[in-house]
Amino acid sequence: MSLKILEVKELTLPEVKKLLEERGKVEELNRMQRVTYDYLSKFSKLDADSAIKLKKELVEEHSLSLFSAIQIVNIMPETIEELRTILAKEGKVFTEDDLKNILSTVDKYRPKAEEDKKQ
Numbered sequence: 001m002s003l004k005i006l007e008v009k010e011l012t013l014p015e016v017k018k019l020l021e022e023r024g025k026v027e028e029l030n031r032m033q034r035v036t037y038d039y040l041s042k043f044s045k046l047d048a049d050s051a052i053k054l055k056k057e058l059v060e061e062h063s064l065s066l067f068s069a070i071q072i073v074n075i076m077p078e079t080i081e082e083l084r085t086i087l088a089k090e091g092k093v094f095t096e097d098d099l100k101n102i103l104s105t106v107d108k109y110r111p112k113a114e115e116d117k118k119q
Helices: 013-026 031-043 048-062 066-077 082-090 096-109 113-116
Strands: none
Touching: 013 031, 013 048, 013 066, 048 066, 048 096, 066 082, 082 096
């Protein structure tokens, strides 16, 4: 039996984690899926619903590409310098105010415990 790719979709780490959790309820995850799930459990910084909302807000309100929005959700940058690095390939120049506004949006979704560490 050969498998066929039906759709290719760019997802954030939390979205992939949720998909693996759902699959794990239906059938046992194979070794690669378990390793991937362990990685996602360590490095996902948001829950899937918050990740989807943040990704949508970054694309719609800040006119970012889907790729950049996904990278921002995965990394959750804390500084303008980190954000600049992520947006380097965006193909446009962002003002300091643009970057501050994007970080403000990210901060709305940042988990409270992470915010406390930052201060």
